[in-house]
Amino acid sequence: MRDQHTKELELIHAILEGDRDLFHELIRPHERTAYLTAFSLLRNEADAEDVAQEAILKAYRALATFRGASRFGTWLVSIVLNEARGRLRKKLRANTESFEEQVEVSPALLTDWREIPSEALERHELIQKIESAIKDLPLTFREVFVLRDRDELAIDEIAATLGITENLVKVRLHRARMMLQKCLAPYLKSTVSSRPRRFPFSWRAQ
Amino acid sequence: MNLDCKHVWAYISDYIDGSVDPERRRDIENHLAHCEICSAILDSVHNILILTADDRVFALPIGYSQRLHERIAEEIRTSEDDGSSDG
Numbered sequence: 001m002r003d004q005h006t007k008e009l010e011l012i013h014a015i016l017e018g019d020r021d022l023f024h025e026l027i028r029p030h031e032r033t034a035y036l037t038a039f040s041l042l043r044n045e046a047d048a049e050d051v052a053q054e055a056i057l058k059a060y061r062a063l064a065t066f067r068g069a070s071r072f073g074t075w076l077v078s079i080v081l082n083e084a085r086g087r088l089r090k091k092l093r094a095n096t097e098s099f100e101e102q103v104e105v106s107p108a109l110l111t112d113w114r115e116i117p118s119e120a121l122e123r124h125e126l127i128q129k130i131e132s133a134i135k136d137l138p139l140t141f142r143e144v145f146v147l148r149d150r151d152e153l154a155i156d157e158i159a160a161t162l163g164i165t166e167n168l169v170k171v172r173l174h175r176a177r178m179m180l181q182k183c184l185a186p187y188l189k190s191t192v193s194s195r196p197r198r199f200p201f202s203w204r205a206q
Numbered sequence: 207m208n209l210d211c212k213h214v215w216a217y218i219s220d221y222i223d224g225s226v227d228p229e230r231r232r233d234i235e236n237h238l239a240h241c242e243i244c245s246a247i248l249d250s251v252h253n254i255l256i257l258t259a260d261d262r263v264f265a266l267p268i269g270y271s272q273r274l275h276e277r278i279a280e281e282i283r284t285s286e287d288d289g290s291s292d293g
Binding site: 174 | 215216218219220222223225247250251253254255257258259262263264266267270271273274275277278279281282285286
């Protein structure tokens with residue numbers, strides 16, 4: 001099976017050669033990520049959709065400049081981020097940088113944590129709680145969290161996309177996750193099942 | 207090396223991502239084996255990541271994909287018109 005990167009490079013080549021309708025196919029696996037990335041910054045559905053569309057159209061117009069050094073998805077995310085930041089600057093002056101390195105976040109201490117089954121998401125209020133916790137993260141933490149834990153970009157890709165060091169990505173990611181733990185753990189605890197806790201587990205450790 | 211709880215918290219994110227070195231990983235796991243508080247924190251972060259990655263969280267607006275592809279089609283038509291007038 002050909003990997004996605006190779007397939008995308010072939011699609012891009014064909015689009016640039018004139019088979020332009022293939023852009024629909026190229027963009028389909030990335031349209032969700034484009035929206036979510038925009039939403040993570042803007043926190044507003046209408047703005048996020050608008051920005052995602054604009055960024056995708058920009059990507060179409062600039063496709064000839066894509067050199068294939070990064071993945072197409074990473075390149076697209078960087079366009080979405082630029083577009084979203086431009087929109088954000090127009091809407092408000094985001095001043096979140098002062099939060100940065102000096103704030104240590106302590107986790108919520110709960111000794112009787114149990115696994116939350118994903119079926120719990122059937123409860124609309126739980127989805128709202130999670131969405132609201134992510135939306136309430138300061139911008140610099142929110143964008144790193146979404147790029148890593150929703151878009152699944154690698155740390156070095158996030159660093160390159162945001163123009164910051166890998167170490168800073170890790171610091172922000174850690175803080176974001178701990179902030180979410182602190183905010184959500186006490187609430188999620190009330191949905192706890194009686195199933196035993198899994199440990200040790202593997203997440204991305206392999 | 208014996209780590210205290212605060213040291214373990216500092217490494218939770220890297221531990222989840224598998225980016226701590228083997229020796230540190232062993233120290234963390236030694237601590238987790240006897241510390242209920244830290245293993246509960248680790249589990250809760252892990253669970254939150256699984257839940258936030260679920261597609262039901264931040265669902266796309268209804269009709270988003272259709273509207274997007276209509277705009278792309280329009281853009282393609284425009285660029286083809288421009289291309290043919292150039293030639």
